[in-house]
Amino acid sequence: MIELKGISFAYPGQAQALCDVSVRFPAGKVTTILGPNGSGKSTLMKAACRILRPSAGQVLLDGQDIGAMRQKELARCVARLGQSNQPPAVTVRDLVSYGRYPHQKAMQVLSREDERCIDEALAQVKMEALQDRMVNALSGGQQQRAYIAMALAQDTQALFLDEPTASLDISVRFEIMDLIRQLNAAGKTIVMVLHDLELALQYSDHLILLEQGRVICTGSTQELIASGMLDRVFDIRTRVIEEKGTTFFHFSKTS
Amino acid sequence: MLPWGLALLLAVSVLLGLCLGSSSVSPMEVLRAIACGDKQSAAYRIMLYSRLPRVLGAVMAGSALAVAGAILQAVLHNPLASPNTIGVNNGAGLFVLLCSALFPAMEHVLPLAAFLGALFTALVVFALAKGSGVSRLTLVLAGVAMSSVLGAGMNCIMILYPDAYIGASTFLVGGLSAVTMKRLHFACGYILLGLIGAMLMRRDMNIMALGEDTARSLGMSVGRTRFLLILTAAVLVGAAVSFAGMVGFVGLIVPHVFRFLVGHDNCRLVPCCALGGAAFVALCDLIARTAFSPYELPVGILLSFIGGPFFVYLIIRSKRNQHD
Numbered sequence: 001m002i003e004l005k006g007i008s009f010a011y012p013g014q015a016q017a018l019c020d021v022s023v024r025f026p027a028g029k030v031t032t033i034l035g036p037n038g039s040g041k042s043t044l045m046k047a048a049c050r051i052l053r054p055s056a057g058q059v060l061l062d063g064q065d066i067g068a069m070r071q072k073e074l075a076r077c078v079a080r081l082g083q084s085n086q087p088p089a090v091t092v093r094d095l096v097s098y099g100r101y102p103h104q105k106a107m108q109v110l111s112r113e114d115e116r117c118i119d120e121a122l123a124q125v126k127m128e129a130l131q132d133r134m135v136n137a138l139s140g141g142q143q144q145r146a147y148i149a150m151a152l153a154q155d156t157q158a159l160f161l162d163e164p165t166a167s168l169d170i171s172v173r174f175e176i177m178d179l180i181r182q183l184n185a186a187g188k189t190i191v192m193v194l195h196d197l198e199l200a201l202q203y204s205d206h207l208i209l210l211e212q213g214r215v216i217c218t219g220s221t222q223e224l225i226a227s228g229m230l231d232r233v234f235d236i237r238t239r240v241i242e243e244k245g246t247t248f249f250h251f252s253k254t255s
Numbered sequence: 256m257l258p259w260g261l262a263l264l265l266a267v268s269v270l271l272g273l274c275l276g277s278s279s280v281s282p283m284e285v286l287r288a289i290a291c292g293d294k295q296s297a298a299y300r301i302m303l304y305s306r307l308p309r310v311l312g313a314v315m316a317g318s319a320l321a322v323a324g325a326i327l328q329a330v331l332h333n334p335l336a337s338p339n340t341i342g343v344n345n346g347a348g349l350f351v352l353l354c355s356a357l358f359p360a361m362e363h364v365l366p367l368a369a370f371l372g373a374l375f376t377a378l379v380v381f382a383l384a385k386g387s388g389v390s391r392l393t394l395v396l397a398g399v400a401m402s403s404v405l406g407a408g409m410n411c412i413m414i415l416y417p418d419a420y421i422g423a424s425t426f427l428v429g430g431l432s433a434v435t436m437k438r439l440h441f442a443c444g445y446i447l448l449g450l451i452g453a454m455l456m457r458r459d460m461n462i463m464a465l466g467e468d469t470a471r472s473l474g475m476s477v478g479r480t481r482f483l484l485i486l487t488a489a490v491l492v493g494a495a496v497s498f499a500g501m502v503g504f505v506g507l508i509v510p511h512v513f514r515f516l517v518g519h520d521n522c523r524l525v526p527c528c529a530l531g532g533a534a535f536v537a538l539c540d541l542i543a544r545t546a547f548s549p550y551e552l553p554v555g556i557l558l559s560f561i562g563g564p565f566f567v568y569l570i571i572r573s574k575r576n577q578h579d
Contacts, residue, residue: 051468075474082468089519090461101462102474107455134518154473 001027002078002158002191007047007057009040017043018054018213025158025206030180030190032200035210036234041193042083042162044210048191049080049160075102079151080160087136092146095135096121099153121152124186125179141172148179158189165196177203197234198249201225209233257517261530265314268537272310273302275545280306303436312434313540313554314533316499317509319446319491321532322453324506325524326488329460330481331381333394335569337507338373338492341398344503345405346376347489347496348426352412356419366442370493376401377485392570429502429555431540438498445494452487453525460484460521502536502555504562509535511569 002025009018017040025031025048033041046052048059050066059066066074079099088095099121100114110118122128125145130138135146144164151159164180165173177199184190194200200207201221209217209229217229224230225238231254241248273285280288280298288298324337331341338344350372351365358364383397413423420426425433459480462470467477495502513527539561540554 046468049472051471071471071476072474075472080468080472082466082472086466088464089514091518094461094520098462098465098473101458104458107458 001062002048003060004048005058005060007054009043009047009052009054016213018047021215023208023215023218025189025191027189028187029205030184030203031206031208032192032194032204033208033210034194034200039210040213041210045160045162045191045193049078050074072102075154077156078158078160079154079156081147081151081162081164083163083166087143089134089136091132092127092135093118093131095146096149096153099150102154117153117155121149124152125149140168141175144168144176158191159183161192163193163195165199173199197251201249258526258530261527261534265530265534268534269310269314272313272537272541273306275541276306277548308434308436308439309431309540310537311439312431312498313537315439315443315446316495316502317505317532317536318529319449319495320502320505321509321528322450322525323488323491325510325521325528326453326460326484328510329464329521330484331394332464335395339503340395340507340566341380342401342405343373343376343492344496344501345402347373347493348501349405349408351497352409352420356412356416363441366445366494366497369497370445370490373493374486374489376405377489425553426500428553429500430553431499432551432553434498442494442497445490449487449491449494450529456484456487457521457525500555502558504558505532505536508562508565
């Protein structure tokens with residue numbers, strides 16, 4: 001369980017990006033942070049992983065304040081993939097091996113355990129056949145899988161993903177979201193920031209809606225839609241369509 | 256396989272550097288002069304007082320500057336960064352001249368002074384670039400601005416203290432003609448320390464190259480690691496500048512060539528830069544002193560002829576990649 005208590009943060013010379021935010025990311029669930037541009041979604045995720053130090057509040061990981069943890073210790077508990085990573089000119093296997101960094105001492109070479117974790121991470125994202133290819137020569141979807149494998153090699157209980165489907169084709173987006181669901185089914189706690197409302201509503205167990213750095217609403221997909229807050233914050237009308245056992249969402253602009 | 260090839264190339268470069276020059280010495284005579292230590296023989300004196308310091312100086316400076324370039328490019332996420340493009344060479348040079356002018360009898364502290372100058376400049380350039388968003392060209396422009404100020408400082412010292420540094424004109428373009436075993440002796444400890452430091456932090460350089468946020472997510476203490484890497488680069492640059500002067504572009508050309516040959520993995524790149532940089536400067540110095548015989552060019556001039564166009568090519572490629 002990851003719990004944020006009274007988190008506030010402002011970028012230098014700018015208005016508050018987060019104001020007294022208190023939320024929970026339940027263990028073993030897929031939680032998605034939603035909100036319009038500039039609502040503080042990525043900032044909240046960065047504060048939750050201590051990429052940013054909040055000006056007030058604390059982040060508790062199973063009751064322990066992450067502010068007091070060493071950087072490597074934290075990276076053994078929580079993995080995070082940011083937006084728009086510049087693909088490096090290294091092989092997929094090399095990239096995935098970087099995920100073992102928090103488990104290694106200075107100058108330590110990859111151990112058998114490290115190699116096993118790398119093989120396992122590659123298998124989980126189905127990238128074994130591409131492990132010797134250069135990351136920057138892969139398609140967008142394959143690159144994202146390689147980065148997810150790097151985060152999996154960290155062998156953490158929670159995985160934070162900031163816009164994991166950004167700039168991917170629609171079919172690849174579903175592929176990545178299915179992969180995330182599989183990882184969750186295997187026991188991983190997932191926290192995502194998503195712009196795509198339909199994917200967020202379809203694939204999440206728990207949603208957090210932000211507006212101007214404040215939490216507006218939290219709950220399941222049904223609860224969020226029923227509250228009417230999603231429609232108000234995005235200025236849209238959401239329709240839920242049930243067809244042959246599948247739920248679809250339709251969004252239209254309010255006139 | 257490549258490191259062995261580079262080691263062989265380095266050995267050949269050193270042997271050629273020892274044998275060839277205004278008076279040629281055969282490899283057998285070189286070996287005999289070094290093994291027997293006959294102080295009366297011409298070959299021994301050529302070796303000890305001219306060729307050996309020069310070749311060793313080329314090897315040490317080439318290795319140090321190439322590895323420093325690879326470190327700076329990884330730390331600053333900038334393929335255009337190198338000791339001379341961001342002004343670190345000039346910082347080291349200014350402190351060397353300042354130290355020579357103020358404490359002429361303290362030749363042994365020159366590498367330390369150069370290190371402090373290099374560290375100061377690297378940290379100032381990094382702070383300037385970070386404050387303005389760390390774009391690739393911004394960093395180089397900050398380096399150009401710093402180089403101008405530091406270059407003016409060096410010229411001031413040379414006008415106010417014309418006898419401060421023997422061979423000051425060669426120092427400013429970068430050359431190895433005034434290198435002595437004594438100066439190499441002072442610098443070699445620093446270079447060894449810097450190369451060991453770089454080898455120990457190769458994996459950190461890989462993680463750092465992924466970007467600050469990703470490095471932090473992987474458990475790196477980014478601020479501390481970045482400072483240690485800049486410190487290592489400053490030690491290497493300072494030591495090289497203390498005896499070879501403002502030799503430029505080695506730290507730009509060599510890492511790029513080896514990145515093309517062995518890829519971006521610093522675990523492979525750093526040793527290749529150390530060996531390849533040494534061989535490259537040794538060969539360039541050999542060409543610079545034999546191509547226009549009986550005249551000798553400082554190796555810094557030849558490197559500028561090669562490095563200048565290479566730098567322009569990298570800027571154009573960098574701009575093209577941004578547009579793509």
